[in-house]
Amino acid sequence: MELFSETYSCYYQVLHHLLCCQNPLTIEDIRREISQEGFGESLISMIPKLENGTWNLFERDGIIYRSKLNSSFSMPVTSLEQSYLKALLSDPRMGLFLDPKQLDNLNDMLASAVPLWKQEQFYYYDQFTDGDPYTDEKYRSIFRTLLAAQKQRRYVDIDYTSPRGTRVHHYYVPARLEYSVKNDKFRLLALKQCGHSRMRLETLNLSRMQRVIPTDKILSSPVDFNHMIQHSYYTDPLRLHIINKRNALERAMLHFANYNKNTTKIDENTYECLIYYNQNMETELLIEVLSFGPMLKVLGNERFLYSLKARLQRQKEITSELCLQNPK
Amino acid sequence: MSEFQELVKSFSKTREYVRDFFVYGFKTRNEFKTKSPRTYDNERRRLESWLAPFVRKDYGSKGSNISLAIDSNLLDTNPLFQVWKTKSFTDNDIMLHFLILDLLWDGQILTAEEITDNLLTRYETLFDIQTVRRKCNAYAKEGIIHKKKQGKTVVFSLDNRLILWLKSHEDALDALAFYQMAGCFGIVGNLLTDQLGFFNETFRVKHSFFVHTLEEEILLELLDAMNHKKSVNLTIKSSKREFTNTISCVPLQIFTSARSGRRFLCAYLEKKRRFSCFRLDTIKNVTSLEISQVYEELLEKLDKNRRHLWGVSFEGPERRHLDRLTMTLQVQEPMEHYIIDRLEHEGRGGTVTRIAENTYRYETEVFDCNEMLPWVRTFTGRILSLECTAKSVEQRFYQDLQNMYQMYEIE
Numbered sequence: 001m002e003l004f005s006e007t008y009s010c011y012y013q014v015l016h017h018l019l020c021c022q023n024p025l026t027i028e029d030i031r032r033e034i035s036q037e038g039f040g041e042s043l044i045s046m047i048p049k050l051e052n053g054t055w056n057l058f059e060r061d062g063i064i065y066r067s068k069l070n071s072s073f074s075m076p077v078t079s080l081e082q083s084y085l086k087a088l089l090s091d092p093r094m095g096l097f098l099d100p101k102q103l104d105n106l107n108d109m110l111a112s113a114v115p116l117w118k119q120e121q122f123y124y125y126d127q128f129t130d131g132d133p134y135t136d137e138k139y140r141s142i143f144r145t146l147l148a149a150q151k152q153r154r155y156v157d158i159d160y161t162s163p164r165g166t167r168v169h170h171y172y173v174p175a176r177l178e179y180s181v182k183n184d185k186f187r188l189l190a191l192k193q194c195g196h197s198r199m200r201l202e203t204l205n206l207s208r209m210q211r212v213i214p215t216d217k218i219l220s221s222p223v224d225f226n227h228m229i230q231h232s233y234y235t236d237p238l239r240l241h242i243i244n245k246r247n248a249l250e251r252a253m254l255h256f257a258n259y260n261k262n263t264t265k266i267d268e269n270t271y272e273c274l275i276y277y278n279q280n281m282e283t284e285l286l287i288e289v290l291s292f293g294p295m296l297k298v299l300g301n302e303r304f305l306y307s308l309k310a311r312l313q314r315q316k317e318i319t320s321e322l323c324l325q326n327p328k
Numbered sequence: 329m330s331e332f333q334e335l336v337k338s339f340s341k342t343r344e345y346v347r348d349f350f351v352y353g354f355k356t357r358n359e360f361k362t363k364s365p366r367t368y369d370n371e372r373r374r375l376e377s378w379l380a381p382f383v384r385k386d387y388g389s390k391g392s393n394i395s396l397a398i399d400s401n402l403l404d405t406n407p408l409f410q411v412w413k414t415k416s417f418t419d420n421d422i423m424l425h426f427l428i429l430d431l432l433w434d435g436q437i438l439t440a441e442e443i444t445d446n447l448l449t450r451y452e453t454l455f456d457i458q459t460v461r462r463k464c465n466a467y468a469k470e471g472i473i474h475k476k477k478q479g480k481t482v483v484f485s486l487d488n489r490l491i492l493w494l495k496s497h498e499d500a501l502d503a504l505a506f507y508q509m510a511g512c513f514g515i516v517g518n519l520l521t522d523q524l525g526f527f528n529e530t531f532r533v534k535h536s537f538f539v540h541t542l543e544e545e546i547l548l549e550l551l552d553a554m555n556h557k558k559s560v561n562l563t564i565k566s567s568k569r570e571f572t573n574t575i576s577c578v579p580l581q582i583f584t585s586a587r588s589g590r591r592f593l594c595a596y597l598e599k600k601r602r603f604s605c606f607r608l609d610t611i612k613n614v615t616s617l618e619i620s621q622v623y624e625e626l627l628e629k630l631d632k633n634r635r636h637l638w639g640v641s642f643e644g645p646e647r648r649h650l651d652r653l654t655m656t657l658q659v660q661e662p663m664e665h666y667i668i669d670r671l672e673h674e675g676r677g678g679t680v681t682r683i684a685e686n687t688y689r690y691e692t693e694v695f696d697c698n699e700m701l702p703w704v705r706t707f708t709g710r711i712l713s714l715e716c717t718a719k720s721v722e723q724r725f726y727q728d729l730q731n732m733y734q735m736y737e738i739e
Contacts, residue, residue, distance in 0.1 A: 004339040006417035008519045040377035041334045073433040075523050077490045079471030084516040097503035109490050117551050127586050128673040179510050182535040182586035226402045253351045254589040260399035291702035294731035311709035312738045
């Protein structure tokens, strides 16, 4: 079973779309498709092959290209993909998407496939143990309601138990379902109306939702969700110096790989890293930085530096108090 | 001088470059010392071509560098999947791919000879029968088409039921959209969504490390050996030093960190008679050997050992069997109950005891307490005491704190 195979290549994908197109194409249409779906320099390789007939897959009629293929076929599911699907069937989260009958159907179609992996072959050693209850029917039903509402941009009425234990309910438009590998939890990134035609982004844990009821109201125009996230980032990023001892550089680069960051080398052993984040990420980022100890030095922003120093100050105070109480 | 090619023959050649550009964004051309400048230029150009929207160029005093600016909060897929879609091919490969699949799509069962004839009559393309048979056999091996014997004749057909079923079930497409972002072998889920023309617009994933996808080919070989209970030879290139070495071991389990972004193979070293972990990104090659006769026993033994494993180290700094770490914390009740929750959910089996008002003790016994320090430090600001039977761990913790007080001028 090959993963790095030409059958999955970008060129095959682009050509597949062109060949399955029912309408006749001009070379300009073909160029446009390749530019949109191919790599940066794919045009240079693909266009001559199509124009000079080396890839003799189109009938030429003057300036018109017509696919020689009869059907709009899809590439069949390969052995590798079948094994992947078979492995997914053992994942408890699969029940969030497919009902038991669908799971049985899929299982029957994959009868001869060998799962690509077994759940027990992977061990997430630092994953939190209070993951979401994926097999719970109420949880599944809430998940499906949110999934459907997200696609339709439908407002939902969410009855929610806040972290402080109070019950609240509000109207939201589900924007994205976010899964955290570390927490093994789903969160809803939701839009909430605040004031006249203004939307605010909120994050809600699915496991804290008691009830989700779809309403008749649809959000009329799409919201630029990524713009909202980017807009929420502090303009002044976290600025830190990485002191490359105990392999800290590599550890930090990998640890913070998922953040929007920029790193530059200051001198032989010191690197400066800028990390962009928002208020929701702040506490997590702070404890991540703390976990590196003196290998990272925070230089700014002021807000982050203040929080870090406050924790260190508190730590020094409680250690000093203890020394006074229990002098050795 | 050969012409620049956007596609590549082998993945391993590109793997290290992509990783370096992604993980370390600051290396200039001169700092890629192991390869020639020309190789660097070609790899850089390919990367710019494959991942154009994510490539950032910076200019410094030591020269320009490129990095991959990837903010996972904003993405519906892993941009590094593109790297898997870059395999080069011949003109015959691409022609035969489309023509054979088109020919067999409506359920015909044909011999290689009949396929060759049809290619000529239906599509006016001439191929020799050996080429067609070779391609059909290769596709049968990959499960793309079926091969069977009818009497003495070998025939080929195509089963499209599964792809059509997936296409017609939006719930299944949603599942694929999710799993291509979360979980292992997301690239395979992504290839399927490509084939089905479906794009994720619903899911985001936090704490998933995009760079892991570069290790999937190695992982595939390791899992194959694990499924067959086989020993393997690993070619390992040290991340700190440049040399490579070969290690024989029995691969048992994949250890994944949701925090640090690292994945490891946990294996048994028969010569040294102990377990050890190897970072997947340092494994350059896997060769399967013979079946291990004690595979199940080793799995059981690992299972027993795992309860004393904090991360991936089976031996502490002072080479004792187990070390005990005790941490006493100040927790304001009831407002800071989330700290107790953290200890319970993140403490990997350690015990949590309320020893006085607003005071809790966390205790555990593990092989290597050194590995616990990053987690312990996340409680900075409330640690009343830290004791460890490995005194070097205790000393390092307090010394690091002193260094931080100095660093930030804490009075």
